[in-house]
Structures are given as C-alpha cells and as structure tokens.
Amino acid sequence: MKKIRVALKDRSYNIHIGAGIMRQCGHIAARLAVGTDAYVITNRRIQAKYGRTLCASLKAAGISSTVRLIPDTEKSKSFATAAAVLNDLARFDRNRHVFIVALGGGVVGDLAGFIAAVYKRGIPYIQVPTTLLAQIDSSIGGKTAIDLPAGKNLVGAFHQPRAVITDVSALASLGKRQLCQGMAEAIKYGLIRDKRLFLYIEKNIAGLLAKDRRALSFVIARCSSIKADIVSRDEREEKSLRTILNFGHTIGHAIESASGYNRYGHGEAVALGMLVASDISRQMKMITAHDQERIIRLIKAAGLPVRLKGVPFRKIISMHYRDKKFKAGRNRFVLLDGIGRARVVENISLFIIRSTLAKSSGPAIC
C-alpha cells in the first residue's frame, strides 16, 4: 500500500493506494474517527460490485451504514438529486454521528462531496474512487460540484475529503471507453508537470490499456502525487498554480457543453481540448511541431479522439466565453511550455482560437 499526503494543515489527509484496499475502508474511517454511521452514495452498478465489500469492512470496524443509490449519469449532478439526497440524509441522520462515503466515479464523487460540503455546513466524507479518472483526478483536492442548465460545475464548494481510498483492482471491471478517458487526464499530468511520466505513458500505453496492474499502479501513484502537491500549494486556485490542472479543460468544457454532454465524455473532450491547447502552444512557439506530433500520437494511441466531429466550432467558442474561469472579458488558457511544463496565458486572440478549432474540426489536425 502506498500513502500520499495532501498537506493542508488541519485539512490534511492521505490518499491510500493499493489493490484490494477497499477492504480497509472501515479501519481507515475508524482510525480517523469520522463518525459512527456511514451514508454511502453510489450507483446501482458499483453497488452491485463493491457495496458488500465496503459495508462489511465498515461493519467490522463498528460503523453502521446505509446506501443511497443515484442514477449513473451526469444528470445526477443536479439540484433535484442533491435536494432529494439531502432530504434522505437528514431523515437518516437522527441523533447519529454521520459521515459520507463517495463510492464511484466522478459524478458520484462530485455530488457526494457537495452534499458533504453543505449538509450542516460541512460533515466529513471519504472518497472511494472506482474509475481511473476519479482515482487520479476528481477524488483528490476537494473540488465538489453540481451542474446548472447554464453550465457544468457552476455550483459547488471546496471541501476536502478526510481520506481517499484508491483500490486499483476496482479498475478490473472498468469499461474500455472509461479507461481511455482516465488516460486523457494521466497524459495531462505528464504534459503539464512531469515529462518522465509522459515518456512512461508513451512507452507503456499498450500495457496500460490492457490494464497491466503494475503500470496502472505506477501511473495512478504518480498522478496522485502531482495532484496532491499542486493542491497542497494552491488549495483554492488562488495562485494560478492549480489552474494548470485545467490544461485542455477550457475548450474541453466548451466542447462538452456545446455538444449537450452526450457526444463526448469528459476525458474525450479534454483530449480534444489538449490538442487545441497544444496547437495554440505550437503557434505561439512554446512547443515544437515535433512535440505537438508526439502529443497527437499518444492521444490517438490512448484510444481518444483526435478530431472534433458534429459540434460546430462557433458554438464551442460561444460556450467557451461562459467559462467560470473568465474574468471581466479576458480569456485564459493553460498552454504548454515544452512537454512537462505549463503556463497560464491570458487574452489569446480569437483569431488563433478560431483557426485552431476550424482545423481540429476538419481532417487536418493529425
């Protein structure tokens, strides 16, 4: 088992990474004294696979539990679901010492984290991520959120979990498409912060997609370390350090939104966003054409899309201007300064964005 610390003074916590580690949830929760009654938020599919293991582990540690199922779709990150779950939680929490367990992928983690953030102005919660994307990204760092019709993640709170329990063996049952989407975020960490990680993924992409446990464990631990380090230094994204984690996300969110959240998954949209950001970086002579080619090649090898299809780029630009990172009309992009380094650049000319998007919509990007 590997332990990685997110260092945030009295809000510090560990990311526990290992195979079969879900069986230690109860023990970890009991040691942290987060509560005597667990309110587990998950979906039917994940519950069928891991619910029994998790609840047995809690029970063995003297912790009671109840399971609340939410639909397995981004639509669950809504006010309606949040209100229903909070009402149910309030009924469950009669004279108890309750904490929340988020068992699942990004949707479950974001929603459950938000519920933990606002119920009684904040109660403890533990993240038990079961997708690659949640394990290396969304479960770490305390960004919780629900969506509004006007945009994804527009409502939320910073609320750090008390622990992240990353069971790498949970990935065994992960679908190919979801694995690839997680890989997009892994590639992102390499690009923005760790050239060696990028090289490792480049070299081991076949093994990673074949779920080679050693390779996956290495990548998960490395990505978790990078995220833990960034969050520890810039918890609330105030120093523009945490902002670099949004590499590929500015355009990625706009693509998701412009396509009504059903054509591209989050990781796929981020992959396309990274290609756009890489192309802009190359045009601004921050990376070479050779670097750009390597990025395209790896994204393609990871089973991710390299061409934008069926989403008019004008719509993407218009959505992009609604991004919550926008301040007073200035756009902000995370661009690459070579592979392994990122920088926030403001006010990229609309001409460059437009021509890059036009290119990426056609056959020319790769």
Next chain:
Amino acid sequence: MKKIRVALKDRSYNIHIGAGIMRQCGHIAARLAVGTDAYVITNRRIQAKYGRTLCASLKAAGISSTVRLIPDTEKSKSFATAAAVLNDLARFDRNRHVFIVALGGGVVGDLAGFIAAVYKRGIPYIQVPTTLLAQIDSSIGGKTAIDLPAGKNLVGAFHQPRAVITDVSALASLGKRQLCQGMAEAIKYGLIRDKRLFLYIEKNIAGLLAKDRRALSFVIARCSSIKADIVSRDEREEKSLRTILNFGHTIGHAIESASGYNRYGHGEAVALGMLVASDISRQMKMITAHDQERIIRLIKAAGLPVRLKGVPFRKIISMHYRDKKFKAGRNRFVLLDGIGRARVVENISLFIIRSTLAKSSGPAIC
C-alpha cells in the same frame, strides 16, 4: 459612521454602521473591488423602499446592477428558490465580474449568502441588512443557509461577506413585531457576554421600542462588536465559543419547528428559548431567582412572549433531539453563569427539560 472589524486574516471585513449609510454602498463596493456587476437579491417590499437608493449608489461608483426579487417568507430559503436564483444568476453572469448584494432581513441574507457561497465555488457578497435582527446577528459571521423539510438551516456553508453595511435609518420602516424580535437577540448578547448592555437595554427599553435612534445605534454597535469578536475568535464554531451565540436557540429552533414556523417568529421563539434556558440555569443554581425574574421582566417589556402557547411540549422535545448541534445522542445547552456570562453544558437531564417546558407552557413562568 462607525466601523467594526471582523478579524479573520484574508477573510477580514468591516461592519459599517450609520444612518443613511446605504448611499455609500457603491463607494464601499468599489473600494473593495468586489466586482463590476452587482446581483442584488431582495424582496418586493424592501426593493420598493431602498432599491433605488442602493442601485443609484452602485451606479455612481461605476457598478452595474440587476435586482432579483424573492418572496418575503421563510419558504424562500428552499432548494427550489436557490436553484431558480442560481440559474438566473448564471444567465446574468455572462462574461461579467459579478458579486452579490443581500438587501433585506435574515431570510434574504441567509439565502443570498448561500448562493454567493456555492456559485462558482464562492463569489464575493455584501450584506445590507434592513431588520434589527439581521443587523445585529445574521448578517455578521458568514453563516449562510437554506432549509430542508427535515429542519431549518440544515444546508449551508460558512462564507464571509466582504462587508456589512448597516443603515440604522432602515429601521424607521420596520414593523413593531420585527423590532421586538430583533430585541430578543440584543437581550441575548447582554445575557451571554455583556452585563452593561443588559442594563442599558433594561433602562432604555421604552426608547428602543420607540426607535430612539441614539439608543438603537448604541445597541446595534455594541451587539455587532460582540458578534465580531466572537466570530473572529471562533469562525467555524470549533472552540465552543461561537456556540454561546446559540443561547435560547436550542429550544427556540425546536419551538419554531414544532409549531410549523408560523406561530412564532424567530426572535419570539428565541425569547421563549432564553426563558427555558434561564430557568434551567436557575435550577442548576447558575443564576439566582432574582436574575431570572429580571430576565423575564425585560423580555416581557420588549414585547416578546413569555408563555408558550399552542405547541405541545412533547413535540418540542422530539424536534429538539433533531437539532444539528447534537452529537451522538448528547444534548448541549448554552446556560447562563450569572447575567453577562454563558457556558455550554452537555447532557442536561430530560427530566429538567421536560419540567421546565411544562412550566413554560402553563401560566406559571412569569
């Protein structure tokens, strides 16, 4: 104009108190650089009275504004209203630098504060309280909340305002009943923290109820100082210092809840709760019978109820056990240690609570 500082490091802010100070909102907001576009949350009645003054003041400082009306009832502190307002805010906030202004009493302040806390994981807001209760209590300290069917204020966040702008002349139009309810909280501050304030209110109660501006200004400034001091030392109620502000509220909330929030207003329920807590304090020999009599007399003189009517005390006890301050089955009461000092006491016997409530339901309490 008087300025009181809430000292919370990078979340510090001033409470500005004065007559006609609402005209300085724009100036204060501009100096704080909270944003260029104000989203003002208020109700129709308050908007008709102060909307024009406030928006003109913002405009003069170069700040655009839009006004969002919410119904003037506790029911506005719901998920439904919060979702509707957040959607509207997201539509307003296209490429702007938006902040929120809470113009009104406790309901507006709690809801608007919650919206500011969760929109884009927190945007700045300014409190412009227009009732005595909001001016001396709910606008200060960053406790924001909405209600659930299962209980009041069960969902919320700590989110400090960037300024509190307390215009004492706004009280000129305040109804008698609301003035008395604010007085309940003022008496609370005297009882828990400042014997001289208690004596001042005792001596000047007639003038205060007649809205003597000098007396009101003195009381508002004193109460604001006490609250600012307590919040500065225990922002998140972790050291049981902030807990003493809940004097009278444990039973008060239960009374409100057991009576379906329509028989007693918040201040009235708190007054009854303070009488119950005082009676328990006397039974536990923490205050004298003479002190208790003075408290009853002042609450009566302030136009507040001294007898509980039409709410079965069994229902109050059952609601009381759902209080969010409860932890693992132990009740917690704030009791008086003489007039001007309070202390948190755990595990008061149900026998004492019951007999006190039975007494306060009958004619015997005063």
